[in-house]
Amino acid sequence: xxxxxxxxxxxxxxxxxxxxxxxxxxxxxxxxxxxxxxxxxxxxxxxxxxxxxxxxxxxxxxxxxxxxxxxxxxxxxxxxxxxxxxxxxxxxxxxxxxxxxxxxxxxxx
Amino acid sequence: xxxxxxxxxxxxxxxxxxxxxxxxxxxxxxxxxxxxxxxxxxxxxxxxxxxxxxxxxxxxxxxxxxxxxxxxxxxxxxxxxxxxxxxxxxxxxxxxxxxxxxxxxxxxx
Numbered sequence: 001x002x003x004x005x006x007x008x009x010x011x012x013x014x015x016x017x018x019x020x021x022x023x024x025x026x027x028x029x030x031x032x033x034x035x036x037x038x039x040x041x042x043x044x045x046x047x048x049x050x051x052x053x054x055x056x057x058x059x060x061x062x063x064x065x066x067x068x069x070x071x072x073x074x075x076x077x078x079x080x081x082x083x084x085x086x087x088x089x090x091x092x093x094x095x096x097x098x099x100x101x102x103x104x105x106x107x108x109x
Numbered sequence: 110x111x112x113x114x115x116x117x118x119x120x121x122x123x124x125x126x127x128x129x130x131x132x133x134x135x136x137x138x139x140x141x142x143x144x145x146x147x148x149x150x151x152x153x154x155x156x157x158x159x160x161x162x163x164x165x166x167x168x169x170x171x172x173x174x175x176x177x178x179x180x181x182x183x184x185x186x187x188x189x190x191x192x193x194x195x196x197x198x199x200x201x202x203x204x205x206x207x208x209x210x211x212x213x214x215x216x217x218x
Binding site: 001002003004005006024025027029030032055057059073075076077078079080081082103105107108109 | 110111112113114115133134136138139141164166168182184185186187188189190191212214216217218
């Protein structure tokens with residue numbers, strides 16, 4: 001049985017583990033993915049500016065998303081929000097332990 | 110901030126609280142919903158036979174789904190699976206405390 005909270009042991013090794021993107025559902029108009037972040041943030045000075053809407057839930061860990069120019073949203077486990085296409089944002093904090101586990105849905109929502 | 114794990118206090122009152130269906134995303138081809146079950150099961154002798162595929166994750170609680178004729182799948186928090194359209198199934202158990210919180214995605218997946 002696949003489990004959203006399960007983090008493969010090999011992914012925990014090392015201090016430089018990369019962010020993990022795992023497609024759960026992929027169709028021409030829809031992508032549902034699980035993302036595991038452990039301290040990764042959007043590079044300094046960069047913003048996400050996405051073609052599609054994104055519904056995102058944090059199901060484990062703590063994180064902070066900043067919307068342009070200066071609206072900061074803190075996320076606790078279970079928090080979710082819709083990020084409309086082209087709403088510029090960046091991830092400014094993700095907890096390492098517990099790791100951040102995101103469930104993201106990309107599409108025309 | 111909306112939270113997947115948050116159960117409104119009013120929904121906890123009484124012993125006959127109904128199952129709760131809450132649409133999180135609804136477009137012509139996609140429905141993402143949160144379902145809260147506390148002991149509800151599919152009525153005796155009935156099966157779900159759905160037109161659309163359903164991806165479903167249990168994010169809290171414990172449950173059992175039975176596929177026709179007799180394949181039983183136990184679900185723990187975080188477990189997820191894809192139920193193809195017309196794969197007949199029924200929910201045979203949902204825990205009351207903790208409540209079962211499901212995240213379900215319906216569409217052509």
